[in-house]
Amino acid sequence: MYHADHAPPHIHAEYQGHEALVEISTGHILEGGLPKKAAKLVGDWCLSHQAELADNWQRAMDLQPLERIAGADND
Numbered sequence: 001m002y003h004a005d006h007a008p009p010h011i012h013a014e015y016q017g018h019e020a021l022v023e024i025s026t027g028h029i030l031e032g033g034l035p036k037k038a039a040k041l042v043g044d045w046c047l048s049h050q051a052e053l054a055d056n057w058q059r060a061m062d063l064q065p066l067e068r069i070a071g072a073d074n075d
Contacts, residue, residue, distance in 0.1 A: 001053075001060050009057040013042045022046055024053045045072045 001011050009024045013034060020032035020039070027043030034042060046053060049069055056066045 001056055001066060003060045003063050005060060009054065011042075011046065011053065013038075015042075024050060024057060041072050 008030070010021045010030055011024065013020050013022050015034050015038040018032070018034045018038070020034045020042070021030040022028070022042050023030050024046055027046040029039060029043075033039075052067065052069045056069065059066050
């Protein structure tokens with residue numbers, strides 16, 4: 001997620017040289033692409049962390065520091 005980024009609310013995901021913009025509210029890829037399993041993992045992660053991601057999106061739009069959200073591997 002980047003500060004002052006364009007709508008709709010989304011994250012930037014990278015996996016083994018693939019890049020995609022993933023919509024927070026749906027988990028769907030808006031631009032780019034990921035391998036099928038990675039796309040499902042990222043989409044499901046977005047849906048399970050929707051509230052936290054929405055809060056971070058608002059912080060990013062307000063140019064505030066973002067909160068850490070555990071990754072899909074719970075890091």
